[in-house]
Every structure is written in structure tokens, then in C-alpha cells.
Amino acid sequence: MKWLQRLLSQDLPRSPLLALALLLTFLVLALAPFLFGGAKSMSVAAKILIFMLLVASYDLLLGYTGIVSFAHTMFFGIGAYGVAIASLRLGESWGALAGGLGLALLLSMLLSLAMGLLSLRVRAIFFAMITLAVASAFQTLVSQLSDFTGGEDGLTFRNPFGISPSYQPFESAVFGLLIDGRALGYWLIYGVVLLMFLVLLRIVNSPFGRVLQAIRENDFRAEALGYRTVAYRTVSNVLSAMFACVAGALLALWLRYVGPDTTLSFEIMLDVLLIVVIGGMGTLYGSIIGSVVFVLAQNYLQDLLRFAAKAFNAVPLLSDLVNPDRWLLWMGLLFVLSVYYFPSGIVGRLRRIRMPAAKSDATAPPLS
Amino acid sequence: MVTQALLRLRGVQTHIGAYHILHGVELDVPEGEVTVLLGRNGAGKTTTLRSIMGLCPASAGSIHFKQQSIHGMGTAEIARLGIAYVPESMGIFGDLTVQENMLLAARSAAHVRDLDAARLAWIFGQFPALRKFWLFPAGKLSGGQKQMLAIARAIIEPRTLILIDEPSKGLAPSMVRSLIEALAALKAQRTSLLLVEQNFRMASVLGDHVAVMDEGRIVFRGAMADLAADAILQRQLLGLSLGGAR
Amino acid sequence: MQEELKPRDSVIASDEAMPQLRFDAVPLMLLLGLVLLAIPAIGSTSSWITLTVAGITMGLIIFVIASGLTLVFGLMDVLNFGHGVFIALGAFVATTVMSFAQAAAWDGFFSLLTAMLVAMLCAAAIGWLFERLIVRPVYGLHLKQILITMGGMIIGEELIKAIWGPLQIPLPLPEALRGSWLLADAAIERYRIFASLIGLLVFSGLAFTLSRTKLGLLIRAGVQDRSMVQALGYRIDRLFVAVFVAGSALAGLGGVLWGFYQQSVTAQIGAQVNVLIFIVIIIGGLGSTLGCFVGALLVGLIANYAGFLEPKIALFSNIGLMVAVLLWRPQGLYPVSDR
Numbered sequence: 001m002k003w004l005q006r007l008l009s010q011d012l013p014r015s016p017l018l019a020l021a022l023l024l025t026f027l028v029l030a031l032a033p034f035l036f037g038g039a040k041s042m043s044v045a046a047k048i049l050i051f052m053l054l055v056a057s058y059d060l061l062l063g064y065t066g067i068v069s070f071a072h073t074m075f076f077g078i079g080a081y082g083v084a085i086a087s088l089r090l091g092e093s094w095g096a097l098a099g100g101l102g103l104a105l106l107l108s109m110l111l112s113l114a115m116g117l118l119s120l121r122v123r124a125i126f127f128a129m130i131t132l133a134v135a136s137a138f139q140t141l142v143s144q145l146s147d148f149t150g151g152e153d154g155l156t157f158r159n160p161f162g163i164s165p166s167y168q169p170f171e172s173a174v175f176g177l178l179i180d181g182r183a184l185g186y187w188l189i190y191g192v193v194l195l196m197f198l199v200l201l202r203i204v205n206s207p208f209g210r211v212l213q214a215i216r217e218n219d220f221r222a223e224a225l226g227y228r229t230v231a232y233r234t235v236s237n238v239l240s241a242m243f244a245c246v247a248g249a250l251l252a253l254w255l256r257y258v259g260p261d262t263t264l265s266f267e268i269m270l271d272v273l274l275i276v277v278i279g280g281m282g283t284l285y286g287s288i289i290g291s292v293v294f295v296l297a298q299n300y301l302q303d304l305l306r307f308a309a310k311a312f313n314a315v316p317l318l319s320d321l322v323n324p325d326r327w328l329l330w331m332g333l334l335f336v337l338s339v340y341y342f343p344s345g346i347v348g349r350l351r352r353i354r355m356p357a358a359k360s361d362a363t364a365p366p367l368s
Numbered sequence: 369m370v371t372q373a374l375l376r377l378r379g380v381q382t383h384i385g386a387y388h389i390l391h392g393v394e395l396d397v398p399e400g401e402v403t404v405l406l407g408r409n410g411a412g413k414t415t416t417l418r419s420i421m422g423l424c425p426a427s428a429g430s431i432h433f434k435q436q437s438i439h440g441m442g443t444a445e446i447a448r449l450g451i452a453y454v455p456e457s458m459g460i461f462g463d464l465t466v467q468e469n470m471l472l473a474a475r476s477a478a479h480v481r482d483l484d485a486a487r488l489a490w491i492f493g494q495f496p497a498l499r500k501f502w503l504f505p506a507g508k509l510s511g512g513q514k515q516m517l518a519i520a521r522a523i524i525e526p527r528t529l530i531l532i533d534e535p536s537k538g539l540a541p542s543m544v545r546s547l548i549e550a551l552a553a554l555k556a557q558r559t560s561l562l563l564v565e566q567n568f569r570m571a572s573v574l575g576d577h578v579a580v581m582d583e584g585r586i587v588f589r590g591a592m593a594d595l596a597a598d599a600i601l602q603r604q605l606l607g608l609s610l611g612g613a614r
Numbered sequence: 615m616q617e618e619l620k621p622r623d624s625v626i627a628s629d630e631a632m633p634q635l636r637f638d639a640v641p642l643m644l645l646l647g648l649v650l651l652a653i654p655a656i657g658s659t660s661s662w663i664t665l666t667v668a669g670i671t672m673g674l675i676i677f678v679i680a681s682g683l684t685l686v687f688g689l690m691d692v693l694n695f696g697h698g699v700f701i702a703l704g705a706f707v708a709t710t711v712m713s714f715a716q717a718a719a720w721d722g723f724f725s726l727l728t729a730m731l732v733a734m735l736c737a738a739a740i741g742w743l744f745e746r747l748i749v750r751p752v753y754g755l756h757l758k759q760i761l762i763t764m765g766g767m768i769i770g771e772e773l774i775k776a777i778w779g780p781l782q783i784p785l786p787l788p789e790a791l792r793g794s795w796l797l798a799d800a801a802i803e804r805y806r807i808f809a810s811l812i813g814l815l816v817f818s819g820l821a822f823t824l825s826r827t828k829l830g831l832l833i834r835a836g837v838q839d840r841s842m843v844q845a846l847g848y849r850i851d852r853l854f855v856a857v858f859v860a861g862s863a864l865a866g867l868g869g870v871l872w873g874f875y876q877q878s879v880t881a882q883i884g885a886q887v888n889v890l891i892f893i894v895i896i897i898g899g900l901g902s903t904l905g906c907f908v909g910a911l912l913v914g915l916i917a918n919y920a921g922f923l924e925p926k927i928a929l930f931s932n933i934g935l936m937v938a939v940l941l942w943r944p945q946g947l948y949p950v951s952d953r
Contacts, residue, residue: 133932448847468834472835
């Protein structure tokens with residue numbers, strides 16, 4: 001299993017249940033086009049993948065470096081819009097895609113660099129508020145520049161050859177699935193997310209990653225030891241932004257549409273926060289488990305609530321509380337409870353179940 | 369004498385984070401007298417005072433004030449029992465005026481006119497600068513004046529015990545003289561003082577009893593007069609002799 | 615002997631006159647300057663009057679909402695990212711009171727005052743719960759605070775949607791406050807004057823409490839040095855709950871005023887105004903009430919002036935203002951010392 005350890009940068013699940021869950025996720029998502037053909041299920045699977053990357057990149061920032069930022073969705077949006085605008089303006093080719101992504105990455109890098117250098121010197125709370133303001137301003141900007149960005153309506157475009165839905169490489173079905181561009185697109189997303197995730201694992205387990213964690217624990221001490229904390233924090237901010245940008249590009253590719261509400265809305269930022277906390281901050285695997293739990297809940301919890309709502313139909317307030325539209329209420333409660341009682345999230349819980357006598361997880365941030 | 373000390377510390381251990389600062393402090397502060405706590409930097413003198421006040425709660429041991437256990441009580445409650453605390457940093461509210469600082473220190477006064485006139489007059493007599501800068505933001509006072517204000521705050525109302533942490537630190541010699549006079553006047557009124565000082569001359573003039581701390585423990589306790597007379601002992605405990613500050 | 619006691623190391627030589635308390639009026643001058651500068655920029659006096667009144671009203675409403683937040687932060691280092699939920703709560707409670715009042719045919723003005731009062735009481739009650747359940751367990755843990763108060767806001771917003779429904783609810787002004795007065799060609803809405811008066815009332819009430827009462831003294835001292843206040847014998851945690859509850863009540867009041875200003879109410883009101891109030895308290899200086907006041911007025915005025923002059927940049931006027939102020943005074947207009 002040496003190759004596996006090397007692949008995961010020595011950061012193993014450290015819990016049989018977690019390893020099982022991860023393996024299951026890995027396999028099910030890989031075979032999703034074969035297992036679930038329907039459009040909705042495929043969308044759910046793609047969304048899970050994209051959220052995994054988005055949340056993992058946020059975990060780098062929040063879980064490993066200890067920085068709270070509300071501007072993450074801004075970079076998500078930049079990636080998506082980059083791809084969309086490039087496809088529309090430069091033609092729907094792979095070259096245009098690459099160009100769009102490249103420009104988006106550059107913009108993300110510059111913005112996050114600026115934000116980092118200007119405001120990471122200030123207290124965490126200041127930074128959090130400033131990112132909130134900047135993200136809000138960006139969202140407004142995008143709505144305003146409607147000639148460029150399609151404003152509120154957004155932009156629709158077509159995928160390049162190879163992943164456009166009409167493309168069918170094989171005449172007959174393979175294992176019962178007629179492979180089309182959609183499926184290929186899905187596997188492209190899968191591949192990219194997997195690769196990016198492994199890169200993130202490498203980053204957080206490298207010396208750089210260790211310094212980030214040291215800064216998270218006690219930045220005074222880190223500074224005293226000679227590490228320029230502002231520099232490290234800025235780099236973390238930039239890396240996190242760039243990965244989010246890639247996730248945005250993937251989203252745009254999948255939806256073939258981008259709009260302010262698919263990428264820039266504050267709801268998505270909150271979703272990311274919820275997932276990273278519930279999944280487990282500072283674990284990276286938390287983003288995988290958390291995304292699965294969250295997206296499944298988002299889609300299927302509503303059905304559950306619908307069922308409960310029918311049961312409580314007669315009771316006035318109760319029926320409002322279990323109204324499927326109010327599923328976010330229950331996620332919110334779960335979120336608050338997680339912050340209190342499960343600061344290391346689901347992953348932390350799973351790891352603790354295994355060896356009660358073992359030392360506590362070294363990478364999980366002690367929030368207390 | 370069989371009477372219990374006003375303040376008794378037994379086996380007090382205090383940790384600050386991972387650091388074990390106090391390793392079992394045993395201290396008696398008798399009523400109506402001045403006890404001086406001496407020792408090198410880092411010996412744990414400030415931490416001792418903070419532990420008494422509940423600002424750095426002791427992790428083990430007992431602290432009794434007037435035979436009542438105050439270990440584990442909240443700081444505000446401890447203060448309300450009649451202990452005043454003048455920290456090393458003085459704790460002056462810089463944005464508030466001298467008047468407002470005094471008013472805050474006088475718990476029973478709702479307005480300036482409720483301040484005890486006699487006490488205020490005495491304070492102004494000892495520290496004329498306070499009267500002069502009465503309506504001035506306290507942050508603009510000089511170091512010495514701030515120290516005067518800090519002590520004035522501790523005595524605007526009657527208190528049973530006053531803890532003072534290194535009041536002479538950073539003060540010009542003339543100010544130190546004023547300080548000694550003020551504290552001597554307090555002593556004449558039989559106020560109980562626990563004074564942390566590095567200035568041995570000041571300590572020997574004011575102190576009745578002395579306790580020397582080193583590495584979180586009391587290594588010597590006795591009458592100040594005895595220590596002041598014994599130059600060899602002084603050198604042994606404090607690495608100095610009478611007349612020299614550190 | 616008296617000679618010796620004259621402090622030789624004092625800041626001011628003893629024969630100088632008693633120095634005056636120097637009040638930092640520069641930000642206020644800035645505010646005044648802005649208002650005056652707008653006259654030539656806008657051109658017409660009547661437009662200027664309308665815009666200035668609108669700006670002041672908006673600014674004062676924002677002040678009412680933000681004042682609680684800045685004090686809570688200054689006093690206990692707690693930043694409540696969920697402050698917006700009290701705004702929404704206040705606004706929605708007002709809708710309920712107003713519809714009840716309409717059904718019972720109460721006088722318009724009286725029902726408005728009742729709505730304000732009831733909203734404040736509800737917000738205060740929920741504020742008390744919020745502090746107990748959500749904020750208290752995470753004192754001093756900034757990361758958890760940000761997360762949990764955000765979570766609290768999500769839960770609060772969803773509960774509001776559960777009770778009042780997810781749709782927008784209209785909040786029409788009562789007859790007595792509709793319409794405008796004419797002042798030299800400029801139409802000044804009656805409601806704006808009313809809301810501004812309430813805002814000024816709140817400001818003077820806060821200013822009086824902070825500077826003239828012992829309670830205010832405690833708050834101001836607590837903002838500077840919490841542990842020293844405790845060492846002087848005051849239970850500062852009780853004080854904090856009181857300030858938190860008062861701040862929530864004020865946010866509720868602000869929500870009512872804002873709801874009537876927009877003449878409609880949605881559950882997102884909280885999140886929308888959240889960003890705005892954070893900008894205001896950063897501009898003002900965390901913990902400073904006067905800073906919050908000036909900051910809020912600046913934001914309100916600039917939003918209105920820019921909205922008239924150059925609508926495209928109006929939406930960034932807040933950020934631009936924040937950056938400009940921070941470049942000049944990184945700790946805000948009126949930094950609180952000893953932090």
C-alpha cells in the first residue's frame with residue numbers, strides 16, 4: 001500500500017469507517033453515469049464533485065490556516081464567468097476554455113494577492129468583514145456589467161467538442177450506458193477534482209502546510225520563530241482562491257450556464273461554511289464527506305421533510321417548521337451544534353470512534 | 369499571636385497555559401501591616417497577586433481572605449469583599465478623565481458629588497496633580513501621575529486590603545519619594561498592604577513583613593527589619609545590598 | 615517640602631494654563647464638508663435638500679442599527695455576524711402589529727409607535743436568548759463566534775420565513791406620515807423627518823447615557839479594559855448581557871424604521887443590511903459610538919449623492935469610502951485607545 005500512502009501524501013483516513021466511506025464515494029461517483037442515468041442524479045453527482053473541490057479549497061484557508069473569509073464564492077464566480085465569457089467571445093473550443101480559465105486564474109491570483117497583502121495584517125474579524133463587503137461589491141459589479149456578464153440573466157454557452165451532450169464516441173452502449181459528451185464531461189470533472197484534491201493533500205502535508213497550521217495555532221509564536229506570517233497567509237489565500245476558481249470553471253462547463261445566483265450568491269458561501277464545519281475543518285476529507293452529506297440532504301432531505309409536513313399538516317407552526325423549503329433551518333441547527341459539539345466534524349467523530357485511547361487529531365484545529 | 373492572618377495562601381499552584389508559574393505558594397498577610405513581596409523578575413510575584421484577585425485562577429491550593437475561601441471566586445466578587453488591586457500596568461482608563469476614573473473606583477457613588485469629601489481632600493493633599501488634571505483624560509498624564517491616580521482609586525473608598533504591584537517601576541526619583549510618602553501615610557492609618565516591589569530601599573522603609581519569592585515559591589519569610597539589617601542575607605536572596613535597586 | 619512634591623516629570627509645565635480637553639472634530643468637519651461640497655456638485659438646491667435629507671435619514675437609521683453592534687464588540691470583543699436577524703425580526707413584527715392595528719382601526723401614528731415598541735421588546739427578548747444560547751458559550755473564541763453567529767442568523771432567518779412566510783410583505787406608512795412638506799421647491803418626505811428625529815433621539819439618548827451616567831462610564835471603561843473594571847468590583851458579564859439586549863432592541867427599532875423606509879419587508883433584509891453596518895462600524899472605529907454616528911451619516915449621504923450623480927459607482931461608494939477612511943485612519947475615524 002506504499003503507493004497509496006505516497007499518493008495521499010501520508011495523510012491517511014486513520015479510521016476504518018472513514019476509509020470505507022471515502023472508498024464508497026470514490027467508486028460510486030466514478031461509476032455514476034452507469035449507476036444513475038437520470039439527469040437529476042447526474043446533476044447531483046456533478047454538484048457533489050464540484051462542491052468537494054470548492055470546500056476543500058476553503059478548508060485550506062479556514063481549517064488549516066485559520067482564516068475566515070466570505071469572499072470565496074467570488075473566486076468561484078470568476079472561474080465560472082471566465083470560462084463562459086471566453087467560450088462566448090472566442091468560440092466554443094478547448095483553446096478558448098484554456099484561455100478563459102487562464103485569465104480567470106490570473107485575475108483570482110491578483111485579487112487574492114491584493115486582498116491578502118492589504119488586509120491580512122489586520123485582525124481576523126476585520127478581515128472577515130472586509131471580505132464580506134468585497135464579495136458583496138463584486139456581486140453587484142457583475143450584475144451591473146450586463147453587456148459583459150449577462151447581468152442578472154447570466155450567460156449561456158456551449159461546450160467544446162468532446163464534452164458537448166450531442167457527442168457520441170461509441171455507436172452502441174457500453175455496460176448499458178450510451179456514452180455521450182455529458183458522461184465524458186462528467187468524467188472530466190471527476191478527474192480534475194480528484195487530481196486537485198490530491199494536490200491539496202500534498203500542499204497541506206508539506207512543510208508549507210505545517211507552517212500554516214503553526215500560524216493557525218499561534219501566530220505570535222510562528223512569527224517569533226521567524227516565519228513571515230503575512231506572507232504565508234497570503235499564499236494560502238491565493239492558493240485557496242485559485243482552486244476555487246478551477247471549481248467555478250468546472251461548474252460552468254457542467255451547467256453550460258453561469259449567473260450571479262449559481263456562483264456568487266451568499267447562499268453558496270453559507271453552504272460552503274456549513275459543509276466545511278459539518279464535514280470537519282482542517283481534515284480535507286471533511287470536504288468530501290461533508291459535500292456528499294450536504295448535497296444529498298439538500299436534494300433528498302426536502303423529500304423527507306415533505307413527508308413529515310404531511311404528517312404534521314394539522315399543527316400550524318410545526319407544519320411550517322418542517323416545510324421542505326425550510327430545510328436550511330435544520331442544516332443551520334446542525335451547523336450550530338457541530339460548532340459546539342463536533343468541532344472536528346463528521347471526520348473527527350469517525351476518527352475518534354476508532355481509537356478512544358489515541359491522541360487527538362493533530363491537524364484538526366482546536367477551536368477552544 | 370493566634371489571630372489568623374487577613375490573607376492566607378496555602379499551596380497555591382497556578383498555570384498560565386502550559387506554563388507552571390506558581391509551585392505551591394505559602395503566604396500570610398497580617399492585618400494592619402505592610403507585607404512586601406520581593407524577588408527577581410519572573411519569580412511569580414505578579415502572578416501571585418493575579419491569582420489572589422482571580423484574574424489568573426489558581427489551579428490548586430487555597431486562598432483565604434478573612435477566613436473565607438476566595439479561591440475560584442470571580443474577580444468582581446473578590447474585589448467586593450474589600451480587596452483593591454493596583455496592577456503593574458496601573459489599569460488606568462485612558463479615554464476617561466481623572467474624575468471619571470475616580471468615580472468608577474468608588475462603587476457606592478453614583479455621582480461625583482457622592483465621593484467622600486474627606487478622603488478626596490486627603491488624596492488631593494498627597495497627589496496635587498490629580499486635582500490639577502481632574503477633568504483631563506487620564507491617558508495624557510505622565511507615568512508618575514498615572515501611578516498616583518491608580519493608588520488614589522484604590523483608596524477613594526475604604527478597603528480592607530490593597531494589593532499594589534511594583535508602583536515605583538519607571539518612576540523618577542522625585543516621584544518615588546512622593547509615592548513613599550503616600551504609602552507611608554496609608555500605613556500610618558493601619559491599612560493592610562501587600563506590596564510587590566523591586567526597589568529594596570522603598571520596600572525596607574515601608575515594609576513590616578517580607579516574603580521573598582523565587583521560581584514560584586516563597587524562599588524566605590520574616591520581619592523586614594531582620595532582612596534590612598542582614599546584608600549577607602540580602603545578597604543571598606536578592607543579589608544586592610541595601611541602597612541599591614536591581 | 616511642597617516644592618519637592620511638584621511633579622517634575624509631568625507632561626505639561628506646571629505654570630501653563632490648565633490644558634483643554636481637545637475634541638477631535640476632524641471627522642465631523644469632513645461630514646460638514648461633504649454636505650457643503652455636494653451643493654455645487656448637484657447643482658440644484660432643491661435636489662440637494664431632498665438628497666441630504668434622504669442621506670441623513672438613511673444614515674440615522676443605519677446608526678440606530680449599528681450602534682448596538684459596535685458597543686457589543688467594543689465591550690466584549692464579540693462580533694455578532696447575526697445582528698441582521700434582529701433587524702428582520704423588528705421589521706416583520708411591525709407588519710403584524712400594523713395589520714392588527716388596521717383591523718382594530720387604531721390611529722395611524724399611534725399604531726406606528728406601538729409597532730416600534732413591540733418590535734423593540736421582541737428583539738430584546740430574542741436578543742437575550744441569542745446571547746445565552748449562541749454567544750455566551752463562545753466568548754473569546756473569535757473563529758467559533760463568527761461561525762456560530764452566522765449559524766444563528768441562518769436559523770433566525772429560516773424561523774422568520776417559517777412564521778411569516780418567505781414572500782415579501784408590504785409595510786405601508788400610516789396616513790399621518792405620508793406625503794411631503796415643501797421647502798423652497800424641495801419635497802421633504804414627512805416620514806424621513808420622523809425617522810431622523812427618532813434617530814437623533816437614539817443618538818442623544820446614547821450620548822447622554824454614555825457620558826453622564828455611571829452605567830455609561832462602566833461601558834466606556836469596559837470597552838478599554840475589561841479586566842480592570844472587574845477588578846474594581848463590577849460584574850461585567852451582566853453589563854454585557856444588558857448591552858447586548860439593548861443593542862438587539864435598537865436593531866429591531868432600526869428594522870422597523872428601515873421597513874417603513876422601503877415600504878416593504880423581506881427576510882433577506884438582515885443579510886442585506888449586515889454588510890452595510892459592518893462597513894459603518896469599521897469606518898467609525900470598532901467600539902466608538904460617535905464614530906458609528908459619523909460613519910453612518912457618511913455612508914447614507916454618499917449613497918444618496920452618488921446615486922444621483924453617478925448611479926453606476928453608487929454601489930461601490932461604501933467600499934470606496936471604507937478604503938479611503940482606512941487609508942487615512944487604519945483604526946477607524948475614532949479609534950478606541952488601549953486596544
